[in-house]
Amino acid sequence: MADTTLKLKLKIWRQPGPKAAGSFVDYDVEVSPDASILEMIDELNNSLEQEGKEPIVFESDCREGICGTCGLVINGQPHGPVPKIATCQLHMRQFNDGDTVYIEPYRAKAFPVMKDLTVDRSGFDKIMYAGGFVSVNTGGVPDANAIPIPKEVAARSMDAAECIGCGACVAACKNASAMLFTSAKVTQFAVLPQGQPERYERVQKMVAVMDELGFGACTNTYACEAECPKGISVKNIAQMNRDFFVSKLSGSKQEA
Numbered sequence: 001m002a003d004t005t006l007k008l009k010l011k012i013w014r015q016p017g018p019k020a021a022g023s024f025v026d027y028d029v030e031v032s033p034d035a036s037i038l039e040m041i042d043e044l045n046n047s048l049e050q051e052g053k054e055p056i057v058f059e060s061d062c063r064e065g066i067c068g069t070c071g072l073v074i075n076g077q078p079h080g081p082v083p084k085i086a087t088c089q090l091h092m093r094q095f096n097d098g099d100t101v102y103i104e105p106y107r108a109k110a111f112p113v114m115k116d117l118t119v120d121r122s123g124f125d126k127i128m129y130a131g132g133f134v135s136v137n138t139g140g141v142p143d144a145n146a147i148p149i150p151k152e153v154a155a156r157s158m159d160a161a162e163c164i165g166c167g168a169c170v171a172a173c174k175n176a177s178a179m180l181f182t183s184a185k186v187t188q189f190a191v192l193p194q195g196q197p198e199r200y201e202r203v204q205k206m207v208a209v210m211d212e213l214g215f216g217a218c219t220n221t222y223a224c225e226a227e228c229p230k231g232i233s234v235k236n237i238a239q240m241n242r243d244f245f246v247s248k249l250s251g252s253k254q255e256a
Contacts, residue, residue, distance in 0.1 A: 004033075005031060006030065006092055007028070007097055008030075008098070008100070009028055009100045010027040010028075010029060010044070011101070011103070013117060014116055015105075018112055029044055031092050033093035040092060058072065058116065059117070059118050062088070064089075065085060065089045066164060068086065071106055071167050072117055073102075074101065078227045079168055079227065083226070084230070084231050086164070086229045104117070106168075110170070110176060111171075124167065128206075130205040130206045130209040131198065131201065131204075131205040134194050134195055136194070149193065154192075157189075160236055161184070162184075163180075163188075163228075163232050164229070164230060166229060168224075169225075172227035173218075175217055175218070177224070179218040179237050180236065182210050184232050186203050186236070187240065203244050207244055218237060
């Protein structure tokens with residue numbers, strides 16, 4: 001009868017807290033090829049707890065590639081070796097029996113490690129708070145066809161809005177740039193009629209906060225697009241740069 005499990009050596013980053021030093025810790029596991037990598041960590045944590053040891057801290061929520069909270073770096077790649085999937089969608093069948101698998105948190109100044117595999121990604125929330133919204137009057141819901149939007153424009157907006165804010169773009173970039181994330185959140189409104197009143201104010205505010213938080217600059221290596229689980233295009237960065245340039249030429253100002 002064929003062996004239905006994989007024997008793997010895991011090297012998992014353990015770090016007691018933000019100020020503490022961390023290191024890789026070795027674990028030997030046997031796991032089903034059909035298990036996801038998060039299910040594998042769940043099983044490992046069950047074993048650690050049974051032995052009276054502290055479980056590995058990591059983040060997850062939907063486990064369907066939607067929420068973006070599960071981001072890990074696996075063998076040096078954000079979300080692992082399979083393109084256009086989130087960490088939770090990576091299954092152990094992608095590895096071979098006897099492989100050594102390195103699992104670590106995202107590495108970026110603006111994403112400080114909190115504990116083990118978890119990082120503080122609240123910087124993305126702060127960028128969104130700065131301008132990632134459209135101001136509208138409250139009241140009754142308008143008719144769906146009240147503002148006609150060409151199909152190609154709606155599609156472009158929806159493509160940008162697919163960004164799940166996982167942070168893989170930051171982890172993949174040698175400069176830890178958040179340009180792909182920020183540009184997607186700028187573009188999803190910039191191309192729509194509803195986004196025009198605050199268009200140039202929005203881009204100035206969001207870029208300013210992005211810079212203040214310590215994210216790096218973009219040097220056009222396209223690593224962000226390559227590692228993005230949703231395939232967000234770097235064309236959004238060009239869109240944001242154009243809007244930012246126009247906002248400066250037009251004299252648009254940020255509110256105090």
